[in-house]
Amino acid sequence: MMNIKVAASFSKNKVQEIIDSFGQAGKTYWEKRNTIKVFEVDGDKWNVKSFQIPHLVNRFAYKYVRKSKARRSFEHAEILLKKGVLTPEPIAYVEYSDPVGLKNSYYVSKNLSYDFAFSDLFEEQFPDRINILNQFTEFTFKLHENDIHHFDHSKGNTIICRKGKGQYDFYLIDLNRMKFEKMNYQARIDNFNRLSLTTEMMEIIGKKYASLMHLEEKKVVEDIKLSCQKFKEFSLRKARWKKRIRL
Numbered sequence: 001m002m003n004i005k006v007a008a009s010f011s012k013n014k015v016q017e018i019i020d021s022f023g024q025a026g027k028t029y030w031e032k033r034n035t036i037k038v039f040e041v042d043g044d045k046w047n048v049k050s051f052q053i054p055h056l057v058n059r060f061a062y063k064y065v066r067k068s069k070a071r072r073s074f075e076h077a078e079i080l081l082k083k084g085v086l087t088p089e090p091i092a093y094v095e096y097s098d099p100v101g102l103k104n105s106y107y108v109s110k111n112l113s114y115d116f117a118f119s120d121l122f123e124e125q126f127p128d129r130i131n132i133l134n135q136f137t138e139f140t141f142k143l144h145e146n147d148i149h150h151f152d153h154s155k156g157n158t159i160i161c162r163k164g165k166g167q168y169d170f171y172l173i174d175l176n177r178m179k180f181e182k183m184n185y186q187a188r189i190d191n192f193n194r195l196s197l198t199t200e201m202m203e204i205i206g207k208k209y210a211s212l213m214h215l216e217e218k219k220v221v222e223d224i225k226l227s228c229q230k231f232k233e234f235s236l237r238k239a240r241w242k243k244r245i246r247l
Helices: 012-020 058-064 069-083 120-123 129-145 185-190 199-213 215-247
Strands: 002-006 027-031 036-040 044-051 089-096 099-108 148-150 156-163 167-172 178-180
Touching: 002 012, 012 036, 012 044, 012 089, 012 099, 012 167, 027 099, 036 069, 036 129, 044 069, 044 185, 069 089, 069 099, 089 178, 129 148, 129 156, 129 167, 185 215, 199 215
Parallel strands: none
Antiparallel strands: 002 089, 027 036, 036 044, 044 099, 089 099, 148 178, 156 167
């Protein structure tokens, strides 16, 4: 059984054609747990993300209990754009299932030609770096003020385009793990802890965020540092636990 939802300005037949050819065509951009391919479509480029087939329990859950990652990615993209937050234009989501549950699923969006990613800012000599970090903090503050809680707010999930005159556009990607909810102070602080920030970056971002929140700089910086340290320790414990399980 197939379920397909296509944005109004795109062709359902064209989306179906791309999905049917996914295994044989397209240029692979990413291939780990999920696979991302880029397709040429009538002089344009589309990104197609194929999600890994979930294990049995989640196969059932994604069909009968909660929305699939592909569907959430599509719907979250539409909500973000309505809230004035940039993300590559959503085109469609496609789900294949059987009576047991979800099997293959795909999220299709327009390919965005961006200049660099947030992860590039870890290079200390990156041009205009401090200004970009400050604008990234303003972007994150905008997310929080618009009740956008991006649980995968990590260093690889924001891509950036130069606008000129020292201004930048920030685009969110990897959208399936997201909630639209009011965020208290601690939730906002914790939203920085997946970025793997250096101490210097924590200080730049913390000071800027404090000014936006009209709070004391020292407190916000220290709270971000503490949150990042706790998350790092948690991640190390989790990695050790997984290693023991595999052994």
